[in-house]
Amino acid sequence: MPSPFDMALETYNVPPSDDRVTIVCLYCEKAQEVSRKALSVTCRFCNKSLKLEEIRFKEYQARRSIETCGVVTVEKKGHVVTDKIICGGLIVRGKLKVTGDIHSRGPVLVGPEAELRGSITAPSLAVGAGAILEGQYEIGPKPHASEMP
Numbered sequence: 373m374p375s376p377f378d379m380a381l382e383t384y385n386v387p388p389s390d391d392r393v394t395i396v397c398l399y400c401e402k403a404q405e406v407s408r409k410a411l412s413v414t415c416r417f418c419n420k421s422l423k424l425e426e427i428r429f430k431e432y433q434a435r436r437s438i439e440t441c442g443v444v445t446v447e448k449k450g451h452v453v454t455d456k457i458i459c460g461g462l463i464v465r466g467k468l469k470v471t472g473d474i475h476s477r478g479p480v481l482v483g484p485e486a487e488l489r490g491s492i493t494a495p496s497l498a499v500g501a502g503a504i505l506e507g508q509y510e511i512g513p514k515p516h517a518s519e520m521p
């Protein structure tokens with residue numbers, strides 16, 4: 373269902389073409405159009421910088437935080453340790469340890485034999501047989517789901 377905000381976008385912007393995509397800011401949750409080719413943009417509402425790229429981990433990596441509008445993937449041989457993740461979606465086939473929270477705007481997929489430690493907030497969660505999960509889960513659409521694209 374389009375929100376009043378989306379309708380305003382349609383009124384005031386040129387019609388969307390193939391090289392534009394609508395993203396939702398990870399921080400202020402406002403929708404906006406960006407170039408499909410852009411790897412990062414500055415939110416035009418809260419001025420925070422947003423990464424749009426997909427991030428794929430294939431080996432051990434420790435990071436302070438992982439923040440992207442794209443999908444974060446931890447491959448089978450990946451082992452990621454981080455304080456927090458804010459992402460457009462999450463796929464875990466390897467090991468992921470998050471000391472803080474995981475906020476995913478899209479579905480979280482946990483493969484069989486994956487290990488995931490951390491608290492997850494996501495619209496949906498799918499877990500393969502044999503996966504190890506440890507943490508708290510808040511799964512389901514947010515109350516203001518009508519603002520989503």
Ligand SMILES: [Zn+2]
Nearest residue numbers: 397400415418
């Ligand atoms: Zn923003």
